[in-house]
Structures are given as structure tokens and as C-alpha cells.
Amino acid sequence: MTARVLIVDDIPTNVKLLEARLLAEYFDVATASSGQQAIEICRNENIDIVLLDVMMPEMDGFTCCQILKQDPQTAHIPVVMITALDQPSDRVRGLEAGADDFLTKPVDDVQLLARVKSLVRLKSLSDELRARARTSHQIALEDASGSEYGVRVEQGRILLVDTDRRRAERLESYLRETHEVTILTEPAEAVFQISGGDFELAIVSMSLQGFDPLRICSQIRTVDQTRSIPIILAAEEQDRPQIVKALDLGVNDFIMRPIERHELSARVKTQIRRQRYTVELRESLNSTMAMAVIDELTGLYNRRYFERHLAMVLAKAEEQDRDTALMLLDIDYFKPVNDTYGHDVGDAVLKEFASRLQRNIRGVDLACRFGGEEFVVVMPDTDMRQAQSVAERVRSAIADHGFQVGLERPLNITVSVGLALNEQENDTPESVTKRADMALYRAKRAGRNRVVADAA
Known part of the structure; x- marks a missing residue:
């Protein structure tokens, strides 16, 4: 994963380190x-994440972060504060200023x-949503690039997973005045x-008794209905090696015990x-998207939308010197399906194919x-190795299970x-x-049901 990182510190030695x-790490x-200077760079350049020192002359990190987060032009850029300050009140102040995390020196x-x-992955998804909104030409640019800083944060619906009810109730007591908290002591049901x-x-x-917390997080991340739910881990000092794994799995944040209520509140917000x-x-995006850019049968975007969106993605990729991959798919032997079973069955195959495709891409x-x-x-910020991995997952998802389309037996479909x-x-x-x-033509000539990469 590539990203452009802005380091902000008035001490040159810290910057160099x-x-x-x-x-x-490239x-x-x-x-x-x-x-x-950091604010000007963020407004005029493509920055993916800011590492911001707190103690600086003229304008401290708290003020700088607040300005960035209140400006719709820069509010979507993640900010990690890095400082020697180690009091809970300092972390809370940073988080309330809009910081996405707060790391204490010396940084591991x-x-x-x-x-x-982790934060770059989250920004990448948010950027893609904003780009799609702009592509539609149905959503005003200012709506598509609005700030998350002004979003209401009260009455959040929170699930607290812990096998120790007393410990869970202690955390629940920190949050219940502002949020709706449900305690779950059976992690298998998460x-x-x-x-x-x-x-x-x-x-x-x-500290789940009899359960692997990272397995629970992984399960949450792999189910369609729950994969976008943010996760915070409540951890002990000895859990630090697992925390790094958890962040790679897609966990959004963590907080160390003993938990300070104001820091928990800020991270939850x-x-x-x-x-x-x-x-x-x-x-x-969904409510205002005109039918002119949606394929009525499958619910996917149509070719008109694809062509506009690809042009924008490629221009951005060229500007930032990043890879973009394109995956073109053709259902094998689809004409005989229509000829043999009729167009109703053919339409059912197309709809099921679109559904499986959507479930197996990122x-x-x-x-x-x-x-x-x-x-x-269209696969932004993706090299050929990653593209082949996703394409193979899609191919397998189509070929491994027959299509239930109202016939006596499932149809075997490949792509x-x-x-x-x-490049x-x-x-x-x-x-x-x-x-x-x-x-794609070479894949067809080689026998179908396979992935072939351009050899340019």
C-alpha cells in the first residue's frame, strides 16, 4: 500500500527519524x-495522512488539527498526533480536536x-466514495466533499463484547449517558x-474467556452486513503484539487498560x-444517483458511468504515480443459456453473477x-499481484457453486x-x-474459466 505522508515537527532530527x-516502508x-505550513500543504497537495507534533511554536498541534478538521477541503485527511505528552487529558484534548490517534514518544x-x-485504508475507501459522488454529476461537489467534523456524534448504538459482565458494565457506565450500549457476553454471537x-x-x-478476540474481529470484517462497522479493542499492555495484527485485520482503534473514561468517550466519538x-x-450517493448511470437489471453502474469514472481515476493515478488495475470479465457460454432456457433464466444468471461479483471485490x-x-x-491503487488475487477470488466464487435460477438443477457458470x-x-x-x-480474449482462447493478465 502506497501513501503520501506529511510529517509536521519543528525539530529537524525528529523529522529525519x-x-x-x-x-x-516505501x-x-x-x-x-x-x-x-502543514495546513497550506494539505490544502494544495494530495496528502493521505498527517503525523503531527503537538509542541510547536506559534501554532501547537491541537490548533493545527482543529483547523484541518474544520475545513471541508482537508477534513477527510487522517491526523495522528505524536508527542512526549503522556497524560490522559492530553490524549483526550487531541482526540476532541479531531485527531484520529495519539501516539506517545518514543514511538514504537x-x-x-x-x-x-490502517488509517490510509480507511481514507482510501472514503476517497473512493467521494470520487463516485463527483462522477455522478448528480451530487453537488460541496456535498460530496463535505466535512465529517460537523457530523452529530450523540446516541451512538454500541455493542460491547466481553465475557466478564462486571468489567463490561464498568465500561458501559462510562458511555451510557451519551450512547445506547448493549453488552454481549457470548462472543460467538457477535x-x-x-x-x-x-x-x-x-x-x-x-481478554475474552475461551475466545480469540482477533477471530471475532475477523468474522465481523468478513460478513457483508457487518464489514463496515468500526471496531475498538480494549487491551492490556501485554496485548501490544496482537494489536498490530488486529490493525492489519481492519480493526479501527484500540484503548489500553486501565481505561480513562474521557479518553474512551473521545475515541468512541x-x-x-x-x-x-x-x-x-x-x-x-444511492438516493440521488440518476437511473441514467445504473444498469436496471443488475443494479451495478453502467458503461456510461464506468467510462467517466475510469477517466477520473486514471488522471488521479497519473498525478500521484500510482497503479490502477482494470478487470474485464465475460461469462463463458452465455448465449447457449439464453437459447436453451430463455431470457428470464439468462437475466437471473446475470443478476446472480453481479451479486457474486460485488461480494468478492473490495x-x-x-x-x-x-x-x-x-x-x-475499476481497482484504484492496485498492482498486478493484488488484482490477480481479487480476480481469482471472483473466478472461484462463480465457478465453485452452481447458480440457483429456478431450474430443476443449478446451472454451472464460469467466467x-x-x-x-x-503502466x-x-x-x-x-x-x-x-x-x-x-x-480477456487470450483467456477465452486458452480454454475459458481463467484469469489472464496483460503482458505489456
Whole structure:
């Protein structure tokens, strides 16, 4: 995962140390020596995350963070405060200023990199939603790029998972004045409970008796209805190695015991604010999207939308020197399905195919119906290895289980897939699509039911 990281610190030695750590992990790094300079860079350049020192002359980190989060142009950029201050009140002040996390010096390298990667993933998904809203031309630009900082954070619906009821009730007492908290002492039911409970946040204890907390988090992340729910871990000091794994699994945040109520409250507000902002973006996009850009049969975006969106994604990728992958899919032997069983069955196959495709790509990917039995997926910030992995998952999801389409027996359906990257100079949507189409043609010639990557 690539990202452009802005380091803000008035001490050059601190900047150099952080810069060296990040460059070693292949991040792109920008630097600023003051809060005002950081604000200007964020407004004028593409920054994915800010590492912000608190103690600086003229403008401290708290003020700088607050300005960034109140400006719709920069509010979506994650901010991690890094400082020698270690009091709970300092962390709370930073979180209430809008910071996404607060790390104390000296910063553990593994923990820092895990937090950066986790927050960049979240920003990537938010950026993609904002980009889709702009592409639609039905949503005003200011609505699509509005600030999450002004989102209401009261009366959050929280599920608290802990096998120790007394410990859970102590946490619940910290939150119940502002939020609706449900305690679950049977972790095995967590996914079922979240799916049916309209929750906005899960708090999971790392000290579950007889259960692996990371397994619970992983299950939440792999189910359609719950995968977007933010998760906070309540952890002990000895849990730090597992916390790094948890962040890689998609856990959003953690808090260390003994838990200070104001810090917990601030972290909960941050997650609920971001969750509600994302939901608002999705609902706004869905409710105002004109039928002109939606394929009526499958519910996916149509070719017209795809062409506009790909042009914008490729322009951004070229500007930031990032990979974009294109996946072109064609259902194998689809004409005989229509000829043998009729168009009603053919339509049912297309709808089920679209559903499986949507379930097996990533949240940041955009699936569209290209025409007939052809589909296409735009994959931002994706190299060929990642694209092949997703494509193979899709191919397997189609081929491994028959299609239940109202016939006596399930239909066996397969798909051929062609992949291409924006790796040639002056690539256009047409040139990348043509290379993906050529790769798809080779997949068909080689026997179908396979993934072939463009050899450019």
C-alpha cells in the first residue's frame, strides 16, 4: 500500500527519524516545520495522512488539527498526533480536536506503521466514495466533499463484547449517558447480534474467556452486513503484539487498560463520527444517483458511468504515480443459456453473477456492467499481484457453486477474466480497456474459466 505522508515537527532530527522509517516502508514523505505550513500543504497537495507534533511554536498541534478538521477541503485527511505528552487529558484534548490517534514518544516502529496503514485504508475507501459522488454529476461537489467534523456524534448504538459482565458494565457506565450500549457476553454471537441490531460501533475486549478476540474481529470484517462497522479493542499492555495484527485485520482503534473514561468517550466519538459520515456519503450517493448511470437489471453502474469514472481515476493515478488495475470479465457460454432456457433464466444468471461479483471485490473497487454478459471492475491503487488475487477470488466464487435460477438443477457458470494496468506512458481509458480486452480474449482462447493478465 502506497501513501503520501506529511510529517509536521519543528525539530529537524525528529523529522529525519520518522522520514527514514517511512521511506524504508516505501511511503512517499512530505515535511513541514510549522502548523501553518502543514495546513497550506494539505490544502494544495494530495496528502493521505498527517503525523503531527503537538509542541510547536506559534501554532501547537491541537490548533493545527482543529483547523484541518474544520475545513471541508482537508477534513477527510487522517491526523495522528505524536508527542512526549503522556497524560490522559492530553490524549483526550487531541482526540476532541479531531485527531484520529495519539501516539506517545518514543514511538514504537511497528505500532506506528500499523496505524498509518490502517488509517490510509480507511481514507482510501472514503476517497473512493467521494470520487463516485463527483462522477455522478448528480451530487453537488460541496456535498460530496463535505466535512465529517460537523457530523452529530450523540446516541451512538454500541455493542460491547466481553465475557466478564462486571468489567463490561464498568465500561458501559462510562458511555451510557451519551450512547445506547448493549453488552454481549457470548462472543460467538457477535456477528449475528451486529447484523440484526443496527449498531454503529463494536467495542471488543482482548481478554475474552475461551475466545480469540482477533477471530471475532475477523468474522465481523468478513460478513457483508457487518464489514463496515468500526471496531475498538480494549487491551492490556501485554496485548501490544496482537494489536498490530488486529490493525492489519481492519480493526479501527484500540484503548489500553486501565481505561480513562474521557479518553474512551473521545475515541468512541471519533469512530461514530466517521461511521455516520461514511453512511451519509453512501446514502446520498444511492438516493440521488440518476437511473441514467445504473444498469436496471443488475443494479451495478453502467458503461456510461464506468467510462467517466475510469477517466477520473486514471488522471488521479497519473498525478500521484500510482497503479490502477482494470478487470474485464465475460461469462463463458452465455448465449447457449439464453437459447436453451430463455431470457428470464439468462437475466437471473446475470443478476446472480453481479451479486457474486460485488461480494468478492473490495470496498474500494467499482463494479460495472460493461454490456451484455460483460462486466468490468475499476481497482484504484492496485498492482498486478493484488488484482490477480481479487480476480481469482471472483473466478472461484462463480465457478465453485452452481447458480440457483429456478431450474430443476443449478446451472454451472464460469467466467473468463482479463487484467490490465495503467503502466504505459500517456495511457487513456481506451488504451487500458483495450489491453484488458486483449487479455480477456487470450483467456477465452486458452480454454475459458481463467484469469489472464496483460503482458505489456
